Amino acid sequence: MDKRSLWFVLCVSAAFLVVQGIFGPSREPAPAAKPMKQEVAKKPLMASNKPIAQAQVSRSSDGETLYVLENEYQQLVFSNKGGALAEINLPQKSSAHPKSIVRTIDIDREIIAQSPQNAQFPLKSAITPGAGLKTPVQGGYYPLLRRPIMNKDGTVKSTVPSNLYALNTLSDGEDSTFRMTQFTENSIRFEGTVGGQRVVKTYTIPTEKNGPYCFQLEVQTEDQGLWITSGVPDVELVGGSYSPQLKIQVTRKGSSDVDELSLPKGEPVTDMSVNPNWISNCNGFLGLIVDPLSAVAQGYQVQKIDGAQLPTRLSLIDTAYQLYKPADYPGYATLLPLPEGTTTFRIFAGPYDESLLKSLDELYEDASYNPEYRLAISLQGWFSFISQPFAKFLFFLMQIFHAITRSWAVSIVLLTIALRAMMYPLNNWSIRSTIKMQEIAPRVKAIQERYKSDPKKGQMEVMQMYKQAGVNPFSGCIPMLLQMPFLIGMFYMLKSSFPLRGAPFIPGWIDDLAAPDVVFSWGQPFWLVGNELHLLPILMGVVMFWQGKMTQKTPKDGVQLTDQERQQKTMTTMMSVLFTVMFYNFPSGLNLYFMFSTLLGIFQQQWMMKKLKKA
Numbered sequence: 001m002d003k004r005s006l007w008f009v010l011c012v013s014a015a016f017l018v019v020q021g022i023f024g025p026s027r028e029p030a031p032a033a034k035p036m037k038q039e040v041a042k043k044p045l046m047a048s049n050k051p052i053a054q055a056q057v058s059r060s061s062d063g064e065t066l067y068v069l070e071n072e073y074q075q076l077v078f079s080n081k082g083g084a085l086a087e088i089n090l091p092q093k094s095s096a097h098p099k100s101i102v103r104t105i106d107i108d109r110e111i112i113a114q115s116p117q118n119a120q121f122p123l124k125s126a127i128t129p130g131a132g133l134k135t136p137v138q139g140g141y142y143p144l145l146r147r148p149i150m151n152k153d154g155t156v157k158s159t160v161p162s163n164l165y166a167l168n169t170l171s172d173g174e175d176s177t178f179r180m181t182q183f184t185e186n187s188i189r190f191e192g193t194v195g196g197q198r199v200v201k202t203y204t205i206p207t208e209k210n211g212p213y214c215f216q217l218e219v220q221t222e223d224q225g226l227w228i229t230s231g232v233p234d235v236e237l238v239g240g241s242y243s244p245q246l247k248i249q250v251t252r253k254g255s256s257d258v259d260e261l262s263l264p265k266g267e268p269v270t271d272m273s274v275n276p277n278w279i280s281n282c283n284g285f286l287g288l289i290v291d292p293l294s295a296v297a298q299g300y301q302v303q304k305i306d307g308a309q310l311p312t313r314l315s316l317i318d319t320a321y322q323l324y325k326p327a328d329y330p331g332y333a334t335l336l337p338l339p340e341g342t343t344t345f346r347i348f349a350g351p352y353d354e355s356l357l358k359s360l361d362e363l364y365e366d367a368s369y370n371p372e373y374r375l376a377i378s379l380q381g382w383f384s385f386i387s388q389p390f391a392k393f394l395f396f397l398m399q400i401f402h403a404i405t406r407s408w409a410v411s412i413v414l415l416t417i418a419l420r421a422m423m424y425p426l427n428n429w430s431i432r433s434t435i436k437m438q439e440i441a442p443r444v445k446a447i448q449e450r451y452k453s454d455p456k457k458g459q460m461e462v463m464q465m466y467k468q469a470g471v472n473p474f475s476g477c478i479p480m481l482l483q484m485p486f487l488i489g490m491f492y493m494l495k496s497s498f499p500l501r502g503a504p505f506i507p508g509w510i511d512d513l514a515a516p517d518v519v520f521s522w523g524q525p526f527w528l529v530g531n532e533l534h535l536l537p538i539l540m541g542v543v544m545f546w547q548g549k550m551t552q553k554t555p556k557d558g559v560q561l562t563d564q565e566r567q568q569k570t571m572t573t574m575m576s577v578l579f580t581v582m583f584y585n586f587p588s589g590l591n592l593y594f595m596f597s598t599l600l601g602i603f604q605q606q607w608m609m610k611k612l613k614k615a
Contacts, residue, residue, distance in 0.1 A: 083169070236284045247279070
C-alpha cells in the first residue's frame with residue numbers, strides 16, 4: 001500500500017472511531033444474565049393499569065414541606081407533595097465524606113461561581129428527624145435529580161412539578177399531598193390518597209446489609225391503577241455529548257435479560273407485555289435503579305420531558321451566551337405500575353461505577369436472588385458490542401495499574417504501553433511493509449513516469465514489480481484492521497468509565513480525565529473551539545505532524561517534489577489538523593492515550609528502521 005492509501009485508511013479508521021463517540025448510546029444486545037430468583041417471589045400480575053398521561057410541567061410547589069434523611073452516601077430530601085423525593089444529593093468526595101466516590105468537576109465549580117444560589121444543598125430548608133431544621137450549605141454535593149432554578153433575588157425562575165419527583169405515586173399523571181406520620185433517624189412514613197386510593201409510603205435506610213447509595217421503599221395500596229416514577233436525573237456530558245441510558249431487566253422463559261429502551265421522541269412509550277425485575281434511568285454516569293423485591297405488576301412506561309420546561313443545571317453556565325440551551329437537553333422518566341397490596345422496592349441512587357455495582361450484586365446475592373445491577377452499565381456509541389469484551393479487558397488492566405500507581409492518568413499511560421506491547425508483532429508487520437514500500441518507491445515512480453500516457457499499463461507493471469519484490473501493497477492494512485477492536489474498545493472505555501470522571505492529573509490544567517483539559521476560558525464562544533483552550537489535542541496534532549514528517553522520504557527542495565509527494569506532504573498537514581479538530585472536545589484521558597500511543601509508534605518506527613538498515 002502506498003503512503004497515500006495508508007493515510008486514507010488511517011483517516012477512515014479515525015473517522016469511524018469519532019463517529020462512534022459522537023452518536024449517542026450503544027444499542028448492543030445485552031449479555032445473557034443468570035436466572036433471576038427473587039428474594040420475595042415476583043409473581044407477575046396482569047395489571048389493569050392503563051398508561052398514565054404525559055406529565056405536565058406546570059404545577060406549583062406552594063404549601064410544600066420538606067424533610068431530610070442523610071448518611072455518608074446520600075442526602076434524601078422528601079416532600080409532602082406525593083410523599084416523594086424532591087432531591088437526591090450525593091456527597092462529593094472530601095475529608096467530610098471520605099467514602100463517597102463522586103468527585104467534584106468543573107461544572108460544579110462553575111455553578112458555584114456563576115450561580116451560587118443554585119449550588120445550595122438542600123435547595124431549601126428541610127426538617128430533620130429531631131424536629132430541627134437543615135439549612136442549605138453551599139457546594140459539596142452532586143444533585144442527582146433536576147431541581148428548581150432560582151434567581152439571584154431568591155425567587156423561583158423554574159419549578160419542578162411534584163409529579164416528576166422521584167418515587168412519586170401517580171394516577172393519570174396526578175398525585176396528591178401526603179401527611180408525614182412517622183419520622184426517625186433512618187426512616188420516614190407518609191400517608192395520603194391518590195386516585196381515590198389510600199396510599200402509605202415508608203422510606204427506610206437499613207442499618208444492616210445495606211449497600212452504598214441504597215435505601216428501601218415500601219408502598220401500600222388498596223387497588224391497582226397507580227404508577228411509581230423514577231424522577232428525572234440531571235444531565236451529564238459523556239465524551240462531550242448527552243447520552244442518557246434507560247434499561248430494564250425482564251424475565252423470559254425462566255431467565256433474565258437486560259433490554260436497552262429507546263428514548264421516546266414525543267409521546268410516552270408504554271409496554272404492558274413484559275415482566276420487569278428492575279428498571280434503570282441513567283444519565284451516562286449516574287442514575288437510579290428501581291428494583292421491586294416483592295410482587296410486581298406487569299409493564300412499564302417511559303416519558304420524555306421538554307428540557308425548556310424542566311431545565312438542567314448546565315443552563316446556569318454562561319447564560320449570556322447560552323452554551324447549554326435547555327431545549328437541547330430533554331429529561332426522561334421511567335415508571336412502573338403498582339399492584340394491589342404492599343410492594344417493597346430497593347432503590348439504588350448513585351454513580352454507575354462497575355466496581356460499586358458488582359459489590360452490590362455480591363452483597364444482595366443469595367441462593368434465591370441475584371440483582372445483577374452491573375448489567376445496567378453499557379458502553380457509549382454504535383457497534384460498541386463488538387469491542388465491549390476488549391474494553392472490559394483493557395479496563396481490568398487499567399484497574400491493576402491504578403492499584404499500583406493510585407493515579408488514573410499514569411494508569412492510562414501504562415495501559416497505552418501495555419497495548420503497544422501486545423500489538424508489537426502487528427505493528428512490526430505494518431512498519432516492515434511500509435519500509436519495503438518506501439524502498440521500492442523510486443522504481444514505482446519510474447514506472448509511473450514511463451507510462452504516463454497509459455495508466456492501465458503502468459498499473460499492471462507496478463503490480464508485476466510488487467510480485468517480483470515479494471511486496472503486498474495491502475499487507476500494511478491488515479495489522480491495522482486486526483487492531484481495530486482494541487482501539488475502539490480503548491476509545492469507549494476511556495470515554496465513558498465513571499472512575500475517570502473528576503479524576504485529576506495536573507491540577508489547574510487536567511482536572512478531569514473524563515472532560516477536555518482547560519488551559520483558560522473566555523466569554524464569547526467561537527465555532528469549533530467554543531470558549532475554552534484545550535492544549536492536549538493541539539499537542540496530539542503536533543505529534544501526529546512529526547510522525548508524518550518522519551515517515552516521508554521527500555526531497556528538501558520543494559521544486560523536486562513529484563505530484564504524489566506533494567499530495568503526501570499536504571495530506572500529512574491536513575491529517576494533523578483534522579485530528580486536532582476532531583479530538584478538540586474529547587476527554588483529556590482519551591487525548592492522553594492517543595498522544596502517548598503516537599509517540600510510542602514513532603519510537604518503534606525509528607527503532608525498526610535502524611534495525612533493518614543495520615541488517
